Amino acid sequence: MRITILAVSLLLFTGTSEFSLAGEEEDRPAIAETVQKFFSGVSNYDVNVLKQAFHPDARIFYTTRSGELKQLTQYMWYDRIKRPTKPPVRNNEIVSIDIAGNTAMVKTLSTFSDFRFTYYLSLMKLYGQWLIVHSVYSKAGK
Numbered sequence: 001m002r003i004t005i006l007a008v009s010l011l012l013f014t015g016t017s018e019f020s021l022a023g024e025e026e027d028r029p030a031i032a033e034t035v036q037k038f039f040s041g042v043s044n045y046d047v048n049v050l051k052q053a054f055h056p057d058a059r060i061f062y063t064t065r066s067g068e069l070k071q072l073t074q075y076m077w078y079d080r081i082k083r084p085t086k087p088p089v090r091n092n093e094i095v096s097i098d099i100a101g102n103t104a105m106v107k108t109l110s111t112f113s114d115f116r117f118t119y120y121l122s123l124m125k126l127y128g129q130w131l132i133v134h135s136v137y138s139k140a141g142k
Helices: 002-044 047-053 074-080
Strands: 054-063 069-073 091-100 103-111 115-126 129-141
Touching: 002 047, 002 091, 002 103, 002 115, 002 129, 047 054, 047 074, 054 074, 069 074
Parallel strands: 054 129
Antiparallel strands: 054 069, 091 103, 103 115, 115 129
16 A cells, blocks of 8 residues: 555656656746846946846845855845946856746856856746846855
8 A cells, every 4th residue: 555655656746847847947048038137237237137137125145255144135236336447358157057946046157367256046936037036156266
């Protein structure tokens, strides 16, 4: 009896998993589009584009050089974004996308001439749109 229940449970789980994976793969282009808006916004110092990628309540977490945890609201972060006279050249890439239902985790790299940012972006599908709800990043030498 236990073997039968286990076998039925495995069949149901496998069927559900395959269905959700198919749906998740369909969301991959929309997730990548949101991340491209993030790249465009940070590369061009464009707050209006960033607002299209981030949920208004999203938080950004980082550590200081001394190891202290800091966080910024979106509006605090937007206030810090100032376009330099000559924006630095950067190469942005999506390293990985991991999707589970209406959530996704995206690892990205933004590489400059002498350092790089590694971002871990948490996204959620809200009202049919993928938005970044949380960001953690690290800055390191190249």
